[in-house]
Every structure is written in C-alpha cells, then in structure tokens.
Amino acid sequence: MGMSFFTPLSWNDSGFILTGVLNTVYISVVAVLIGTILGLAMGFLRAEANRFTNTLLGGVLDILRSVPLIIQLILFSTYIGAMGHPLNPFVAGSIILSLYTMAFMSEVFRGGFESVPQSMIIAGRSLGMSYWQTVVYIRLPIGMRAVFPSWLGVALSVIKDSALVSVIGYMELLRTSEQLISRTQQPLKILIGVGIFYFIISYPLSLYGKYVERKMAI
Amino acid sequence: MIKIQDVHKSFADLKVLKGIDLDVKKGEVVSVIGGSGSGKSTLLYCINGIEKIQQGRILVDEIDVHAKGTNRDKLRQRLGMVFQQWNSFPHLTVLENAMLAPRIVKKMNKKRAMEIAKEELNHVGLGDKFDEYPTRMSGGQQQRLAIARALAMKPDYMLFDEVTSALDPELVGEVLDTLRMLRDDGMTMICVTHEMAFAREVSDKVAFFHEGIIEEMGPPEQVISNPQKETTQKFLSKVLH
Numbered sequence: 288m289g290m291s292f293f294t295p296l297s298w299n300d301s302g303f304i305l306t307g308v309l310n311t312v313y314i315s316v317v318a319v320l321i322g323t324i325l326g327l328a329m330g331f332l333r334a335e336a337n338r339f340t341n342t343l344l345g346g347v348l349d350i351l352r353s354v355p356l357i358i359q360l361i362l363f364s365t366y367i368g369a370m371g372h373p374l375n376p377f378v379a380g381s382i383i384l385s386l387y388t389m390a391f392m393s394e395v396f397r398g399g400f401e402s403v404p405q406s407m408i409i410a411g412r413s414l415g416m417s418y419w420q421t422v423v424y425i426r427l428p429i430g431m432r433a434v435f436p437s438w439l440g441v442a443l444s445v446i447k448d449s450a451l452v453s454v455i456g457y458m459e460l461l462r463t464s465e466q467l468i469s470r471t472q473q474p475l476k477i478l479i480g481v482g483i484f485y486f487i488i489s490y491p492l493s494l495y496g497k498y499v500e501r502k503m504a505i
Numbered sequence: 506m507i508k509i510q511d512v513h514k515s516f517a518d519l520k521v522l523k524g525i526d527l528d529v530k531k532g533e534v535v536s537v538i539g540g541s542g543s544g545k546s547t548l549l550y551c552i553n554g555i556e557k558i559q560q561g562r563i564l565v566d567e568i569d570v571h572a573k574g575t576n577r578d579k580l581r582q583r584l585g586m587v588f589q590q591w592n593s594f595p596h597l598t599v600l601e602n603a604m605l606a607p608r609i610v611k612k613m614n615k616k617r618a619m620e621i622a623k624e625e626l627n628h629v630g631l632g633d634k635f636d637e638y639p640t641r642m643s644g645g646q647q648q649r650l651a652i653a654r655a656l657a658m659k660p661d662y663m664l665f666d667e668v669t670s671a672l673d674p675e676l677v678g679e680v681l682d683t684l685r686m687l688r689d690d691g692m693t694m695i696c697v698t699h700e701m702a703f704a705r706e707v708s709d710k711v712a713f714f715h716e717g718i719i720e721e722m723g724p725p726e727q728v729i730s731n732p733q734k735e736t737t738q739k740f741l742s743k744v745l746h
C-alpha cells in the first residue's frame with residue numbers, strides 16, 4: 288500500500304551517486320592541496336620563528352585542531368550567512384576544511400623541517416648556498432621525505448572528514464546517500480556501499496604509505 | 506692568502522677566541538691542534554663567515570670576510586669546508602651531491618657540472634659510486650664525497666675540521682690519503698686535527714690552540730716534535746699516549 292511512496296535503488300541513481308563521489312573527491316583534493324601549501328608555509332614559519340610568534344601561531348593552530356570540524360563548519364557558514372555574504376556550501380566547506388587540514392599539516396611539516404640537522408644546513412651554506420637555497424634544496428626535500436607517511440595519514444583523514452561538509456548542504460557522498468536513503472528506505476545497502484567507497488580510496492593509499500615508510504627505513 | 510688579525514669571538518659571555526693572529530699563504534698547509542673546546546672549530550666558522558666576530562678582522566685574498574658590504578655567500582665559494590660529520594645529502598646520489606652546488610650556486614649547466622663532479626669524484630676514488638646513495642656507503646667514502654663536493658666548487662682554500670674524528674679507525678687512512686693528495690696538488694689547507702703524525706708529516710706550520718689563543722706556532726718539527734711551551738708539552742703527552 289504505502290510502499291509505492293518509496294522507489295527502490297536502481298541503475299538510474301548511479302549518476303546521482305557518481306556526483307556525490309566526485310564531489311567528495313573534489314573537496315578532498317582541494318582541501319588537501321590548499322591545506323598542504325598553507326601547512327608548509329605555516330610549518331616553516333613555526334620551525335623558524337622566535338618564541339613569541341611561535342606561541343601566537345601555535346595558539347591559533349591549536350584552536351583549529353581542537354574545535355570539532357563539524358562545529359567550525361556550522362559556525363562559519365551561519366556567521367558568513369548572517370553577515371549577509373552567504374557562500375555556496377562548496378566554497379564555505381573548502382575554506383574550513385582547508386584551514387583544518389592546514390592546522391594538522393603545519394605540525395607535520397614543522398617536524399619535517401626540524402628533522403634536518405643544523406650541520407647539514409651549514410654544510411650547504413659552506414658550499415656557497417644562500418639561506419633560501421638551503422631551504423629549497425636541502426631542508427624541503429629531506430624534511431618532506433621524512434614526514435611523507437604522516438602527511439599521507441592526515442590526507443586520508445581529511446578524505447574521511449570531508450563527509451562532515453554535508454552538514455552545511457554540500458552534496459558530497461554522504462549527503463547524496465542520505466537523500467537516497469530517505470527515498471529508497473534501503474539504508475543498509477547504501478551505507479555499506481558508501482563505506483566500501485571510502486575504503487577503496489583510503490586503503491591503497493595507506494598501503495602505499497606503509498610501503499614508502501618501509502623503503503625509507505632501509 | 507688568508508690573514509687572521511687579532512680575532513676575538515664570544516658566544517654571549519663565553520670568550521672563545523681571544524686574539525688570534527694567523528697567516529696562511531697560498532699553497533701552505535696549516536694544522537691546528539689543541540684540546541677540545543679551545544676554539545678550533547669556531548675559528549674555521551669565522552674564516553668562512555658562518556660565525557660573526559666581535560673584534561679584529563679576517564682577510565681572504567684581501568676581502569674582509571666580516572665587513573658590511575661583503576657577499577659572504579660568494580666568498581664561501583672560495584673556501585671549501587669539510588666537517589667532522591660528513592653531512593651527505595641523503596636524498597641525492599653521490600653524483601648529484603657533488604653537482605648540486607655548482608648547479609645552483611654557480612648556475613652551471615648540467616653537462617659542465619656533471620663533468621666537474623665526475624672529475625672530483627674520480628679524484629677522491631669514488632669513480633664507481635656515481636649512482637649510489639651516500640647512506641649506503643661507509644663513513645670514509647662519505648667523507649671523501651664531502652671532500653669532492655667541496656672541491657667541485659673549485660675553491661682556493663680548504664678548511665678541514667677534524668674530518669677523521671668520527672670515522673672508524675680502519676677508515677681514517679683513506680681520508681688522510683685524500684688530504685695528502687690535495688696537499689700534493691698544491692691546495693691551500695687549514696686542517697684542524699687530532700692526528701699528530703699526519704700533522705707532523707703534511708704541515709708547513711702547526712698552531713697549538715689553548716683556551717682561545719694560539720699558545721705556540723711554528724714548523725711541525727718544533728711544535729709537535731720539540732714543543733717549547735709547557736701547555737703544548739702537556740697536551741701532546743696526553744694525545745700521543
């Protein structure tokens with residue numbers, strides 16, 4: 288009787304699901320990219336800055352890291368909306384997710400920069416390299432290699448965290464599937480599908496990370 | 506020529522160099538000996554301008570290292586330096602290690618930089634290691650790489666800071682042989698060293714450092730074989746036995 292109200296999952300839904308998948312990939316790539324660039328700059332600043340600047344930056348980054356992402360998303364998008372500049376969910380989500388990523392990446396990169404011994408930098412300077420040349424040709428490549436596994440770890444968690452951007456209306460995979468669930472009433476099937484998707488993306492990446500880690504350990 | 510004139514250097518309250526005078530002529534080998542903490546490394550860092558000085562001056566080919574207008578990055582191209590720790594760049598192959606500075610500092614094209622790097626690597630006996638990563642090599646090989654890497658910049662002077670001190674005893678010989686070879690090539694060198702036999706053999710002049718001053722200086726036959734000062738005698742009797 289009432290069953291006619293729901294329509295079961297069908298192949299016609301695949302385009303809709305694909306949009307969700309692509310949007311998840313899209314916002315994750317944007318956040319990881321921007322978060323990495325900003326995190327690199329921030330990590331470098333923190334490795335180089337004096338104590339005062341460091342405490343200041345550290346405080347801001349701590350806030351970004353400790354306030355739950357979902358709260359940051361809702362706060363930001365409501366505040367911006369209330370100010371009369373509503374942003375579309377993708378832009379608002381990208382900004383917050385990127386900053387959130389930056390906060391974690393900055394710690395990763397700071398560790399990377401600090402892992403390069405001062406003596407190695409002096410060796411570069413004594414060959415005539417400028418300060419910036421030692422940054423670009425010595426500290427960056429050596430430091431980044433050392434922290435690649437941690438970088439990958441952060442990137443993977445960002446892919447998963449991107450699901451939270453659904454709360455401000457971005458049509459990523461989770462939100463797409465919620466809509467499908469309410470239409471089809473087939474939550475188990477759909478959520479398992481979504482879970483498998485995240486697994487398919489994350490697992491090979493984490494295997495790759497482990498592989499690199501092992502290779503570097505030699 | 507390197508002229509070191511009345512150089513004073515402190516780290517905060519700690520006076521490390523208390524008036525150093527030393528001339529190093531073209532083609533000379535000067536060994537610096539002395540106890541740990543006497544300021545030997547600091548002097549080398551002051552010569553290539555990595556550390557500032559508070560008083561006196563250091564002239565390298567008449568260029569005042571510490572003067573305001575001096576381009577110290579440029580000046581360092583004339584002053585190769587090798588350290589106790591070899592500091593190989595682990596992300597680069599042996600060949601790339603030796604090519605990096607000629608490429609980015611001297612803006613040499615790849616072909617030319619490679620030629621020079623290979624030449625210097627052959628010279629120190631690493632001709633069969635071009636594509637090896639330094640972390641897979643012994644300390645002695647890495648130290649020879651550090652020497653070749655510095656030589657690839659075609660410096661006029663080489664500063665050596667206890668380059669054999671961190672090596673396993675059986676690897677010391679190959680590095681000292683490399684230094685001997687450089688001396689025979691006519692390289693001007695300042696060698697901070699604890700290898701007294703080596704210093705006696707290769708040096709034109711030996712400077713004994715004690716608490717930030719040169720306590721005794723002269724030919725090795727004097728300073729090492731027949732020291733005049735009591736502090737020198739004491740130091741030598743400690744390191745020679």
Ligand SMILES: Nc1ncnc2c1ncn2[C@@H]1O[C@H](COP(=O)(O)OP(=O)(O)O)[C@@H](O)[C@H]1O
Nearest residue numbers: 516519521539540541542543544545546547548
């Ligand atoms: N960067 C630095 N900051 C503070 N003190 C230093 C620094 N470098 C060296 N010193 C101090 O200066 C003194 C001389 O050091 P160094 O030149 O390394 O002696 P040496 O090479 O003869 O063993 C030591 O007491 C050392 O602790």
Ligand SMILES: [Mg+2]
Nearest residue numbers: 545546547667
């Ligand atoms: Mg020393």
